[in-house]
Amino acid sequence: MIKVEGLTKRYARNVAVKNISFEVGKGEIVGFLGKNGAGKTTTMRMLTCFLPPTDGTANVAGFDVIEQPLEVKKNIGYLPETPPLYPEMEVSSYLRFVAKLKGIPNGEITKRVDEVCERTAIAHVKNTIIGKLSKGYKQRVGLAQALIHNPPVLILDEPTSGLDPEQQREARNLIASLSGDHTIILSTHILSEVEQSCSKVIIINDGRIVAVDSVANLHNRRGASETVLVEVAGVPEHEVRGKLELITGVATVTPRDGREGTASFEVRSMEHHEIRPDIARAIVHAGWNLTELRAVGESLEEVFLELTKSEQGVAASTEAAA
Amino acid sequence: MKNILTICGREMKAYFASPIAYLLMALFGLIFGFFFYSATAFFVMAGMRSQMGGQNTPMSVNEYVIAPLLGNAGVVGLFLIPLISMRLFAEEKRSGTIELLMTSPLNDWEIVLGKWAGAMTMYLCILAISAINVGMLWFWGRPDLRPILTGYLGLILQGGTILAIGTFISSTTKNQIIAGGATFAVCLLLWVLSWVTSYNEAPWAAAIAYCSILTHFEPFSRGIIDTKDLVFYLTAIFLGLFMTARSLDSLRWRA
Numbered sequence: 001m002i003k004v005e006g007l008t009k010r011y012a013r014n015v016a017v018k019n020i021s022f023e024v025g026k027g028e029i030v031g032f033l034g035k036n037g038a039g040k041t042t043t044m045r046m047l048t049c050f051l052p053p054t055d056g057t058a059n060v061a062g063f064d065v066i067e068q069p070l071e072v073k074k075n076i077g078y079l080p081e082t083p084p085l086y087p088e089m090e091v092s093s094y095l096r097f098v099a100k101l102k103g104i105p106n107g108e109i110t111k112r113v114d115e116v117c118e119r120t121a122i123a124h125v126k127n128t129i130i131g132k133l134s135k136g137y138k139q140r141v142g143l144a145q146a147l148i149h150n151p152p153v154l155i156l157d158e159p160t161s162g163l164d165p166e167q168q169r170e171a172r173n174l175i176a177s178l179s180g181d182h183t184i185i186l187s188t189h190i191l192s193e194v195e196q197s198c199s200k201v202i203i204i205n206d207g208r209i210v211a212v213d214s215v216a217n218l219h220n221r222r223g224a225s226e227t228v229l230v231e232v233a234g235v236p237e238h239e240v241r242g243k244l245e246l247i248t249g250v251a252t253v254t255p256r257d258g259r260e261g262t263a264s265f266e267v268r269s270m271e272h273h274e275i276r277p278d279i280a281r282a283i284v285h286a287g288w289n290l291t292e293l294r295a296v297g298e299s300l301e302e303v304f305l306e307l308t309k310s311e312q313g314v315a316a317s318t319e320a321a322a
Numbered sequence: 323m324k325n326i327l328t329i330c331g332r333e334m335k336a337y338f339a340s341p342i343a344y345l346l347m348a349l350f351g352l353i354f355g356f357f358f359y360s361a362t363a364f365f366v367m368a369g370m371r372s373q374m375g376g377q378n379t380p381m382s383v384n385e386y387v388i389a390p391l392l393g394n395a396g397v398v399g400l401f402l403i404p405l406i407s408m409r410l411f412a413e414e415k416r417s418g419t420i421e422l423l424m425t426s427p428l429n430d431w432e433i434v435l436g437k438w439a440g441a442m443t444m445y446l447c448i449l450a451i452s453a454i455n456v457g458m459l460w461f462w463g464r465p466d467l468r469p470i471l472t473g474y475l476g477l478i479l480q481g482g483t484i485l486a487i488g489t490f491i492s493s494t495t496k497n498q499i500i501a502g503g504a505t506f507a508v509c510l511l512l513w514v515l516s517w518v519t520s521y522n523e524a525p526w527a528a529a530i531a532y533c534s535i536l537t538h539f540e541p542f543s544r545g546i547i548d549t550k551d552l553v554f555y556l557t558a559i560f561l562g563l564f565m566t567a568r569s570l571d572s573l574r575w576r577a
Contacts (some may be wrong), residue, residue: 048425052574073427084422086332088339098329101426145422 001026001153001183006056007113016042016206029179031198032187040187043159048078061152077151085140087131091141094130095148102149114145136167156186172197174202191304205308211245218303228276229269230281232293237263243282249273325432333440346402351451357394357454361387383465389543392473395452396539399481400509406444407488408502410437415496430567438489438563446479469545476542479555481537484509485560491571
């Protein structure tokens with residue numbers, strides 16, 4: 001659905017996006033992850049024909065962004081970082097205006113407006129002036145605007161920024177409900193958001209793609225060893241520790257601060273060993289009360305920080321070499 | 323064409339949803355009303371005086387009242403039109419809505435023409451206020467309609483030119499005050515350029531005076547539609563809108 005090859009954007013003084021390539025299949029939700037200023041917005045603006053690329057090609061819904069911008073624009077719905085709203089207009093007349101801009105035939109406009117209002121749960125504020133809406137509602141109107149012509153591709157630039165946790169959850173659910181019919185690219189710097197709603201992650205740092213992978217694969221990226229949290233109630237710490245260290249495959253046992261009256265440890269396995277069943281068996285066998293046994297995957301956050309850090313390291317060393 | 327109308331319609335709504343449309347119409351009505359009163363009062367006094375003096379030469383309402391009035395309306399327009407045009411693009415650039423327009427399936431010309439047409443309609447609404455005063459003259463006299471119509475045509479063309487310049491300037495900045503101020507300065511300059519010929523008769527002075535937007539208006543207020551003036555205004559409008567389209571395109575390249 002989206003195919004990007006060697007896309008580069010050079011401004012007068014700096015290069016915002018450097019030679020990136022990726023592909024997004026039909027119906028996928030792809031999270032575009034990066035720090036502020038990493039080049040997320042610039043890339044999205046190139047995909048929406050708002051900015052022309054300096055180099056490279058991008059193909060959206062089968063059309064080239066440079067050669068056929070009008071066709072591309074017909075096939076995308078775009079929610080910029082700040083929703084493009086006219087504060088003096090009513091929600092419904094704003095949506096009608098956007099519908100006309102997107103070329104929806106006059107006879108279908110009312111129907112489409114009603115549909116997107118329903119979908120984004122703004123039907124009850126249809127006659128409110130946009131300037132009087134709360135931030136969360138404005139964001140929804142922005143999303144409704146992007147959806148109005150039922151585009152195959154949706155490009156959402158930080159769709160949850162500035163919303164409170166409740167609203168963020170609603171927005172995520174809404175976006176998740178759109179997958180399947182629409183191919184979605186959304187950018188964010190909130191990692192949990194990607195974990196919850198995206199099937200694929202593109203991590204971008206300093207204008208370069210540092211990782212393209214599924215969320216699950218990113219989790220398992222670092223080594224094959226696992227870390228397990230163990231909590232046992234009512235037994236002295238040293239006894240538990242001794243027992244745990246005897247289990248095959250256990251590399252290290254580190255005590256943690258647990259609740260009062262419990263012994264709590266972080267157990268790291270050797271590579272290619274699954275230790276959770278053995279731990280459970282050993283503790284139950286000893287007749288102790290196992291209150292917690294939980295695998296801690298490497299959080300996406302750590303992967304992200306590591307990826308973006310190493311990239312900086314490489315950049316610094318190449319600069320030093322030059 | 324449909325897209326142009328869509329954008330034009332939204333512009334109209336924007337003017338009339340804010341106090342600016344009503345404010346501009348009220349201000350123009352007030353100022354023009356004063357000019358109208360002065361012109362007619364002067365006409366009445368001059369008419370009485372000529373009768374008392376025993377001369378019975380007929381005095382033309384068109385020549386003494388309407389022509390100077392329409393000229394004054396043009397000058398008032400010079401002050402008011404930058405207030406109309408300043409928000410056209412500056413507001414959209416500041417609020418980010420320009421991204422909506424530029425990522426919708428429209429070409430730049432449709433955006434530019436739609437915006438300009440919207441502003442033009444606003445200007446026509448303002449100008450329509452003056453027709454109330456001018457229309458009143460028919461209660462007491464029988465003015466010649468033709469020079470009035472050409473006069474209004476001149477005002478429309480002159481306003482269109484200033485609006486085209488203002489649209490272009492608005493597309494170059496995010497700041498409405500800068501857009502309005504610069505438009506006013508440029509138009510004031512274009513107006514006073516005609517003064518050059520009063521102290522210099524060299525060919526270059528004539529060329530400079532030709533660029534003045536006011537010199538081309540005068541024939542219209544006297545009932546003359548000269549192709550030269552028509553061409554001047556239409557060219558200026560086209561140039562202004564063309565530069566706006568280019569400026570919009572350059573947003574993409576400069577970002």
